[in-house]
Amino acid sequence: MAATARTRLQQAAVDLFGERGFDSTTAAEIAARAGVTERTFFRHFADKREVLFDGQAVLLEALLTGIETGARDAPPLDILFHAFRSVCPLLEANRPFSEPRQAVISATPSLQERELAKMAALAEALAQALRTRGIPEDRARLAARIGMAVLADVTLAWLSETGPSLRDRLDRAEQDLKALI
Amino acid sequence: MAATARTRLQQAAVDLFGERGFDSTTAAEIAARAGVTERTFFRHFADKREVLFDGQAVLLEALLTGIETGARDAPPLDILFHAFRSVCPLLEANRPFSEPRQAVISATPSLQERELAKMAALAEALAQALRTRGIPEDRARLAARIGMAVLADVTLAWLSETGPSLRDRLDRAEQDLKALI
DNA sequence: GTCCCCCTTGTCAGTGACTGACATTGGGAT
DNA sequence: ATCCCAATGTCAGTCACTGACAAGGGGGAC
Known part of the structure; x- marks a missing residue:
């Protein structure tokens, strides 16, 4: 397994957005669920929305x-x-x-x-x-x-x-x- | 004269965006040029972009x-x-x-x-x-x-x-x- | 005139998106 | 073993945006 950090971030984002909604989910929470730092999130995706595209x-x-x-x-x-x-x-x-x-x-x-x-x-x-x-x-x-x-x-x-x-x-x-x- | 605050904000925004570009212009700067507070800017426009629409x-x-x-x-x-x-x-x-x-x-x-x-x-x-x-x-x-x-x-x-x-x-x-x- | 009311603005504190600079680490190549 | 580079962590900072509360001021009711 060992999905890449990028993939884990995408999965975590879809899950959290589905549970709490996009606006009530912080980038830090997504990163935490993916096991990385908020900074890493923004290194993979230009902004919070981009993780879905x-x-x-x-x-x-x-x-x-x-x-x-x-x-x-x-x-x-x-x-x-x-x-x-x-x-x-x-x-x-x-x-x-x-x-x-x-x-x-x-x-x-x-x-x-x-x-x-x-x-x-x-x-x-x-x-x-x-x-x-x-x-x-x-x-x-x-x-x-x-x-x-x-x-x-x-x-x-x-x-x-x-x-x-x-x-x-x-x-x-x-x-x-x-x-x- | 006495243009409304809203109008002054729109004018200030177009001017400043034209001079420095959108990204290098802060909402506070627009408000200052219009003679109001940043908070007032966001009472008139839902976000920084909306001032142009x-x-x-x-x-x-x-x-x-x-x-x-x-x-x-x-x-x-x-x-x-x-x-x-x-x-x-x-x-x-x-x-x-x-x-x-x-x-x-x-x-x-x-x-x-x-x-x-x-x-x-x-x-x-x-x-x-x-x-x-x-x-x-x-x-x-x-x-x-x-x-x-x-x-x-x-x-x-x-x-x-x-x-x-x-x-x-x-x-x-x-x-x-x-x-x- | 005085009082009251409402509408606009100011003030302040706080959250969260996003960035730059620098340190760390963990294999892969040589 | 050593060097290296790519990904990540850490930290501090800026700025968009929001909620709560206070202040002012003009206009209508009386």
Whole structure:
């Protein structure tokens, strides 16, 4: 075993936030439960919120390869939806971790702020990937933002209600999107 | 004269943030320049960032009436773009204040986070307004998020570059959006 | 005019997030 | 055995933010 300090800190944080709430949990308490010092906590995570946002990198990588494997000259939104579908298994696998995490975030305004920021960064990376596939700058950014909005909407609904699978929800959202225009 | 303490605080904050940057300016310094106490600062604004986000209410009101005066059974995005166009004069009038404010925000990650949160709230309010006009829930939320993404994109470009008017940029964005699908 | 009331501000003490500087330690490479 | 470096501990300090209580001052009731 001997989980790394970083991992123990993440686990301790999720547990404590779930028990007492984010605001009523101090960084020192998290560190104590993980068996380290408060100072060590802040060496691993830039701030108290960041301890909950560490999976983004993996998701980003998966999305980028999903974009690369899309049809060569499809419209940008089709490329994005193809990428989204390609990461469904990853997201489904992470659900046991994502669900409690999302519960804490949904209950804490300052964490929602951070999540929005992370998604904006993700959208920016997606736009960059679209650009390298020949989509003009403005259109790439617009498509990326729309795509992220849809993905966020869909995954939030998927995590908070029981019902259709992530993939089915994505298909339906794509229909809705096309009907919008 | 005798501007209210709240107003003096806002002015002092914009000035100091512009001079030294957001992070190198303490709440106490802002209060001092405004001739009040740090405690008074935090009675007027929930936190240090909030002092820069006080115009949202006005914009929201304008957008809501813009939505109400739209064509009765137009598609949701058309309703939104009509509302966006209706607030162009307001935004153009506020430009002298918005421009330095936006410069500070663009230079400060934590302020960008707050701005994203404000926009998300605005999008939620827009979605609600669309719902009361008979648009089904899912579609209303999706349209509102897309609309806000476009509005944000357009106003940011308009504030940071010289070039087309806000209204012209909106028209062009609407074209791009329709071309996307 | 006087009294009363409420709204705004000041004062003070305290908590907790976060940082910089410096000391310690415990393997891993040589 | 020695050197080294990476992670951690220790300590002191700054600053955002809060609760409790006191003080002032203008406006209405009488």
